[in-house]
Amino acid sequence: MKFSVQVEVRLRPGIADPQGSTIERAVPTLGFSDIKNVRVGKSIRFEIEANDEQSARSQVEDLCGRFLTNPVIEDAFVELELMP
Amino acid sequence: MTTRVGVVVFPGSNCEQDVCEAVRQQGVQAEILWHGDSSLQQCDAIVIPGGFAYGDYLRPGAIARFSPVMGAVSQFAREGGPVVGICNGFQILTEAGLLPGALQKNRGLKFLCSEAQLRVESTNSVLTQQLDLGAVVSIPINHFEGNYTCDAQTLQQLQQEDRIVFRYVNNPNGSVDDIAGVCNEGRNVVGLMPHPERAISDLLGSSDGIAMFRSLVSSVMAG
Numbered sequence: 001m002k003f004s005v006q007v008e009v010r011l012r013p014g015i016a017d018p019q020g021s022t023i024e025r026a027v028p029t030l031g032f033s034d035i036k037n038v039r040v041g042k043s044i045r046f047e048i049e050a051n052d053e054q055s056a057r058s059q060v061e062d063l064c065g066r067f068l069t070n071p072v073i074e075d076a077f078v079e080l081e082l083m084p
Numbered sequence: 085m086t087t088r089v090g091v092v093v094f095p096g097s098n099c100e101q102d103v104c105e106a107v108r109q110q111g112v113q114a115e116i117l118w119h120g121d122s123s124l125q126q127c128d129a130i131v132i133p134g135g136f137a138y139g140d141y142l143r144p145g146a147i148a149r150f151s152p153v154m155g156a157v158s159q160f161a162r163e164g165g166p167v168v169g170i171c172n173g174f175q176i177l178t179e180a181g182l183l184p185g186a187l188q189k190n191r192g193l194k195f196l197c198s199e200a201q202l203r204v205e206s207t208n209s210v211l212t213q214q215l216d217l218g219a220v221v222s223i224p225i226n227h228f229e230g231n232y233t234c235d236a237q238t239l240q241q242l243q244q245e246d247r248i249v250f251r252y253v254n255n256p257n258g259s260v261d262d263i264a265g266v267c268n269e270g271r272n273v274v275g276l277m278p279h280p281e282r283a284i285s286d287l288l289g290s291s292d293g294i295a296m297f298r299s300l301v302s303s304v305m306a307g
Contacts, residue, residue: 011188015188015233016188016189016190016191016231016258017189018189018190018192018193021193022193067142067146068142070143070146070179070186072178072185072186072233072234072235073186073188073233074143
């Protein structure tokens with residue numbers, strides 16, 4: 001089975017996000033006055049072959065914990081989709 | 085036999101020649117170690133210099149730690165060999181799990197490039213044993229991700245075990261507990277954001293970095 005994977009890497013709450021704060025400061029100049037708590041993350045996409053969804057997910061989570069994120073400062077949110 | 089200090093170079097390292105100069109100033113040999121080699125070529129101490137290894141892709145240090153040379157560095161460190169990571173080198177050592185915590189982006193929105201005053205908080209490490217406890221030294225900083233962070237339990241452990249080796253006098257980047265440098269349990273692995281190799285002559289504005297390289301070299305001689 002082949003899965004399409006999207007990993008969203010987010011900075012954990014309380015971790016400094018200068019990009020997010022800079023965007024937040026800029027948006028009011030376009031008239032958007034109600035936008036708050038801007039956080040910038042990363043999106044990583046790839047494909048994985050596995051026997052089933054559970055195996056795919058556990059491999060992806062292992063990869064996230066050991067490489068795609070630094071667990072001290074980042075969290076990973078994983079989405080899997082079965083490919084035709 | 086002449087003491088040899090290995091300076092690891094990754095694609096994107098840019099402070100290795102300054103570190104070599106600081107090492108040679110101590111009258112010992114400096115050896116450039118290429119990231120693709122898995123041998124440390126019988127070096128007696130290792131410095132991981134600053135720069136932007138692998139372009140800081142994914143995260144600073146995230147990819148560098150998979151280089152063949154890092155396997156050898158980790159083994160050397162576990163056997164008690166002196167290892168120092170400066171700036172990007174500190175980030176690499178945290179990513180490699182040789183030092184606790186992580187370096188997040190500076191609290192302000194700025195890349196910082198200036199002189200920083202550091203207080204020597206522990207002289208029980210390979211980089212600080214020749215320094216005076218409590219002395220304030222002037223060392224340049226040059227970073228965007230220099231804001232040291234760790235969980236509360238790790239911080240308490242660092243404090244109780246005297247593993248915070250330098251603190252900023254005026255915290256420039258938001259680092260927890262003003263931390264500028266830490267060491268591992270064995271006190272043979274030290275990481276710091278400031279650049280002592282840029283403070284080895286009065287012509288550079290400070291020579292306070294010299295004593296750190298003297299410490300490193302003497303830690304080798306002491307065995």
